[in-house]
Amino acid sequence: MAFVAALVIVFAAVVAAGLSSEVSGSQNTVTVTSTAAGSPGAATAQNSSSPYELTLVITPNSAWNSTTTAPQFWVVTPTGLVSSANISLPAHRLIQLTVEDLDTGNDPLPAQYSQVTGTVGNTEMMMNLTAASQNPTNSSNYSVVSSLDAQGQVSHTFTIPQLGINIPSPAQSVEVVDFTINQTGVFPWQCMDPCGFGPSGWLGPMSSAGWMQGSVTVT
Numbered sequence: 343m344a345f346v347a348a349l350v351i352v353f354a355a356v357v358a359a360g361l362s363s364e365v366s367g368s369q370n371t372v373t374v375t376s377t378a379a380g381s382p383g384a385a386t387a388q389n390s391s392s393p394y395e396l397t398l399v400i401t402p403n404s405a406w407n408s409t410t411t412a413p414q415f416w417v418v419t420p421t422g423l424v425s426s427a428n429i430s431l432p433a434h435r436l437i438q439l440t441v442e443d444l445d446t447g448n449d450p451l452p453a454q455y456s457q458v459t460g461t462v463g464n465t466e467m468m469m470n471l472t473a474a475s476q477n478p479t480n481s482s483n484y485s486v487v488s489s490l491d492a493q494g495q496v497s498h499t500f501t502i503p504q505l506g507i508n509i510p511s512p513a514q515s516v517e518v519v520d521f522t523i524n525q526t527g528v529f530p531w532q533c534m535d536p537c538g539f540g541p542s543g544w545l546g547p548m549s550s551a552g553w554m555q556g557s558v559t560v561t
């Protein structure tokens with residue numbers, strides 16, 4: 343139940359961070375508790391004896407231009423959202439990544455990217471935001487999964503191909519995973535679910551840093 347309790351805190355942070363203005367008074371406290379120091383460049387700022395925490399949020403309606411919106415990955419920090427174009431992570435240390443997918447639609451994607459890979463157990467803890475918002479202490483709203491339905495259950499992925507890391511997320515969900523990167527370098531990250539523009543879905547956000555791709559610098 344401790345993990346469920348932790349996810350309830352994450353859920354509270356999601357609400358505080360973006361879904362509701364009613365709880366703005368508690369935003370500072372909640373945000374610091376669950377998303378501390380995920381900012382680029384802050385890879386060594388957290389207590390190194392505990393997991394390094396990185397929180398990403400996918401906003402569904404960022405302004406692509408004056409007439410078009412698109413989904414966009416952001417890094418959540420105690421002081422707000424910052425670009426996901428360049429994400430810093432520590433090498434040789436357990437990383438706990440939370441992906442908050444606030445998007446509302448799913449798109450088919452290649453089956454291999456519906457698998458959870460590169461995480462502890464090759465699994466992710468997945469929270470159904472809709473169900474959990476109605477019954478947050480019901481543990482059945484939090485499931486550990488190793489794969490999703492490639493045809494109808496994936497909204498986006500956070501994928502680092504060179505590291506074998508693939509984390510698929512359904513619309514309106516929160517994922518929590520643990521992984522360790524035992525090398526240093528700069529590695530591209532990419533959403534593998536064609537959520538952009540054009541016939542292929544790969545134009546626009548899918549090929550733009552800070553939207554559906556970017557780089558991860560591991561030091």
Ligand SMILES: [Cu+2]
Nearest residue numbers: 498533537554
């Ligand atoms: Cu995407």
